[in-house]
Amino acid sequence: xxxxxxxxxxxxxxxxxxxxxxxxxxxxxxxxxxxVEEAIRATGYRPNLSARRLRSQHSQTIGLVVSDIRNPFFxxxxxxxxxxxxxxxxxxxxxxxxxxxxxxxxxxxxxxEERVTGLIFAPTxxxxxxxxxxxxxxxxxLIDRSGPPGLHDAVVLDNAGASTLLVDHLVAQGYxxxxxxxxxxxxxxxxxxxxxxAAMHRHxxxxxxxxxxxxxxxxxxxxxxxxxxxDRPEAVVVSNGQLLLGATRAVRxxxxxxxxxxxxAGFDNETWTELVGPGLTVIEQPVQEIGAxxxxxxxxxxxxxxxxxxxxxxSGRCVxxxxxxxxx
Amino acid sequence: xxxxxxxxxxxxxxxxxxxxxxxxxxxxxxxxxxxVEEAIRATGYRPNLSARRLRSQHSQTIGLVVSDIRNPFFxxxxxxxxxxxxxxxxxxxxxxxxxxxxxxxxxxxxxxEERVTGLIFAPTxxxxxxxxxxxxxxxxxLIDRSGPPGLHDAVVLDNAGASTLLVDHLVAQGYxxxxxxxxxxxxxxxxxxxxxxAAMHRHxxxxxxxxxxxxxxxxxxxxxxxxxxxDRPEAVVVSNGQLLLGATRAVRxxxxxxxxxxxxAGFDNETWTELVGPGLTVIEQPVQEIGAxxxxxxxxxxxxxxxxxxxxxxSGRCVxxxxxxxxx
DNA sequence: ATGAAAGCGCTAACAG
DNA sequence: CTGTTAGCGCTTTCAT
Numbered sequence: 302x303x304x305x306x307x308x309x310x311x312x313x314x315x316x317x318x319x320x321x322x323x324x325x326x327x328x329x330x331x332x333x334x335x336x337v338e339e340a341i342r343a344t345g346y347r348p349n350l351s352a353r354r355l356r357s358q359h360s361q362t363i364g365l366v367v368s369d370i371r372n373p374f375f376x377x378x379x380x381x382x383x384x385x386x387x388x389x390x391x392x393x394x395x396x397x398x399x400x401x402x403x404x405x406x407x408x409x410x411x412x413x414e415e416r417v418t419g420l421i422f423a424p425t426x427x428x429x430x431x432x433x434x435x436x437x438x439x440x441x442x443l444i445d446r447s448g449p450p451g452l453h454d455a456v457v458l459d460n461a462g463a464s465t466l467l468v469d470h471l472v473a474q475g476y477x478x479x480x481x482x483x484x485x486x487x488x489x490x491x492x493x494x495x496x497x498x499a500a501m502h503r504h505x506x507x508x509x510x511x512x513x514x515x516x517x518x519x520x521x522x523x524x525x526x527x528x529x530x531x532d533r534p535e536a537v538v539v540s541n542g543q544l545l546l547g548a549t550r551a552v553r554x555x556x557x558x559x560x561x562x563x564x565x566a567g568f569d570n571e572t573w574t575e576l577v578g579p580g581l582t583v584i585e586q587p588v589q590e591i592g593a594x595x596x597x598x599x600x601x602x603x604x605x606x607x608x609x610x611x612x613x614x615x616s617g618r619c620v621x622x623x624x625x626x627x628x629x
Numbered sequence: 630x631x632x633x634x635x636x637x638x639x640x641x642x643x644x645x646x647x648x649x650x651x652x653x654x655x656x657x658x659x660x661x662x663x664x665v666e667e668a669i670r671a672t673g674y675r676p677n678l679s680a681r682r683l684r685s686q687h688s689q690t691i692g693l694v695v696s697d698i699r700n701p702f703f704x705x706x707x708x709x710x711x712x713x714x715x716x717x718x719x720x721x722x723x724x725x726x727x728x729x730x731x732x733x734x735x736x737x738x739x740x741x742e743e744r745v746t747g748l749i750f751a752p753t754x755x756x757x758x759x760x761x762x763x764x765x766x767x768x769x770x771l772i773d774r775s776g777p778p779g780l781h782d783a784v785v786l787d788n789a790g791a792s793t794l795l796v797d798h799l800v801a802q803g804y805x806x807x808x809x810x811x812x813x814x815x816x817x818x819x820x821x822x823x824x825x826x827a828a829m830h831r832h833x834x835x836x837x838x839x840x841x842x843x844x845x846x847x848x849x850x851x852x853x854x855x856x857x858x859x860d861r862p863e864a865v866v867v868s869n870g871q872l873l874l875g876a877t878r879a880v881r882x883x884x885x886x887x888x889x890x891x892x893x894a895g896f897d898n899e900t901w902t903e904l905v906g907p908g909l910t911v912i913e914q915p916v917q918e919i920g921a922x923x924x925x926x927x928x929x930x931x932x933x934x935x936x937x938x939x940x941x942x943x944s945g946r947c948v949x950x951x952x953x954x955x956x957x
Numbered sequence: 958a959t960g961a962a963a964g965c966g967c968t969a970a971c972a973g
Numbered sequence: 974c975t976g977t978t979a980g981c982g983c984t985t986t987c988a989t
Contacts, residue, residue: 303766305981305982305983306982306983306984307983315959315960316959316961317960318960318961318984318985319958321983321984321985324983324984328959329958330958330959333959345764347738347741347742348742348983349683349744349983350742350744351679351682351981351982351983352683352965352981352982352983353983353984354679354965354983355677355679355680355683355965355966355967355982356964356965356982356983356985357965357983357984358965360679369708370698370704370707371701371704371705371708373699380697380725383723383724392722392743393722393723394720394721394722395711395721395723396711397708410675411720413675414677414678415679416677416679436673438631571901572874572899573904573905576877576878576881576901576905577901633965633966634967634968635966635967643976644975644976645966645976646968646976646978647975647976649967649968649969650968650975656974657974657975658975661975676967679965679966680965680966680968680981681966681967682981683965683967683981683983684966684967684968684981685967685981686981
């Protein structure tokens with residue numbers, strides 16, 4: 302058994318209340334304080350957070366539930382969240398759902414049992430729609446994907462706008478037959494598709510889009526098929542880092558180069574996009590800011606729960622590289 | 630205030646003990662059980678984990694303290710750890726230290742206050758040596774870096790052996806003037822250096838190694854200087870993914886290609902190493918296995934605390950790619 | 958300034 | 974099978 306406040310009290314010859322006061326800088330005489338501090342050192346006492354939380358009724362804990370921390374987007378966001386938590390004296394519980402609704406549900410329950418102070422959540426479409434059923438009694442901020450409007454605060458990218466940037470750029474570079482590849486589990490994929498389709502129409506072009514599982518292998522298979530097909534597209538727009546990876550592999554495996562064989566543009570400015578071939582044109586998301594803003598929204602709502610529901614839409618930046626060089 | 634076991638008891642017309650028994654599948658009559666379950670549903674009751682932990686005196690929580698979750702090595706390890714925890718019904722608290730000893734100390738204290746069941750820890754050299762001072766009363770498994778022998782269980786890569794693989798390969802490919810670049814904050818860097826130096830000597834070559842801060846920018850600056858210098862090396866061995874990134878950038882920035890301008894070999898089989906230039910020759914670490922093994926050691930020690938201290942040394946796999954093609 | 962005592966939500970004896 | 978009760982470690986009145 303570990304040493305408790307009682308042991309410290311005994312050691313210092315005072316009551317537990319006095320120890321507690323010393324710990325919280327309450328009213329304690331200088332001499333007593335010294336004795337208590339000495340006793341703490343001697344016993345190696347460390348407060349028990351479970352007991353504190355039970356007594357104080359707040360957990361000082363933020364939940365962070367994402368699909369997969371290995372996705373660099375979430376990795377970066379999680380660092381920003383942890384940083385903000387650290388400065389607010391809070392801790393973070395991290396959960397990976399693999400976009401699996403069952404696991405999302407399990408972890409939402411866990412968040413309730415932990416009595417988290419607040420939750421930052423990137424839900425699948427499925428759970429997003431069912432979120433109201435959970436009767437969560439702490440504030441939730443959605444990131445990356447937003448739910449039915451008006452229910453929860455959210456921080457998202459201007460997905461449609463970002464797609465537009467990519468399509469406009471490709472068109473300006475002389476590309477016409479531009480295929481789109483989008484993830485099929487999140488609202489993000491849908492929004493990016495819609496922006497793509499709208500931009501294509503505006504340019505008088507015909508969108509040709511496919512929704513696929515958000516994994517590199519799926520994208521690789523699909524792009525390989527496109528490249529082997531009879532009417533190979535000139536360019537492809539790809540809706541996230543994983544799919545971009547698959548597309549890149551497919552182009553290389555086909556022995557082609559960018560942009561001659563296929564121009565490629567996508568989302569997520571991951572480390573490697575700068576290094577592969579002529580560099581990949583991508584939308585850079587303000588990842589750090591997304592995490593920090595989510596935490597800021599959370600803290601504001603904890604202060605005042607009568608705030609209107611806010612949806613913060615941040616813009617992506619188009620990083621232009623060689624994979625979309627002007628069509629010759 | 631959230632609903633407690635008391636509210637459920639009142640709602641069901643039973644005592645709190647009966648509710649508790651129902652929750653833990655204790656001896657409760659079928660009819661009562663139904664009434665309680667109904668009450669739980671009606672009230673939306675969720676057990677309070679702080680209270681449970683206080684009462685039961687175990688936290689069902691694993692601490693995971695790493696330098697930076699954005700480092701893909703730790704990202705992958707953390708997923709393996711979380712997976713094992715998930716299956717054992719445990720939670721994971723994740724902390725990033727940025728290799729900062731102050732922050733390490735703070736988080737070690739937090740681990741004590743959380744009364745974690747066990748800790749998985751990648752310490753800096755500084756903290757590693759001072760670890761015994763903390764009097765941690767839970768098992769610790771070190772990963773990636775091991776401390777003074779005999780104190781804590783550890784799961785590490787055969788770093789020296791992996792360096793040897795790289796040097797032997799480079800020499801076999803015809804390279805002689807092979808420079809080494811190693812991180813200066815962890816024991817890992819030291820071991821990789823030692824393996825490199827020993828292998829060089831064995832081949833009758835002179836090691837020329839530098840220890841630098843484990844950041845891409847530092848490696849980029851250093852390799853740029855090497856390339857601009859009068860006696861440019863033929864090849865470089867680089868001790869982790871971040872440094873590898875910096876080295877790659879430097880080669881590109883100098884307008885050179887691999888391996889003609891500079892052959893490059895390093896550690897960590899990150900996604901992009903396959904895609905950049907002719908592909909990078911790297912040591913692939915069994916990341917998933919490292920995390921899983923660390924958790925296995927932890928659980929074993931929880932079962933029996935009289936086990937001898939174990940250090941599991943896993944071998945890396947050398948993935949040969951174009952960046953070290955035979956010297957012409 | 959200090960101590961005694963209640964109680965946060967829960968589980969585990971112990972009684973019945 | 975079920976209820977009563979004590980107590981996990983801590984903070985916070987309420988006295989003194």
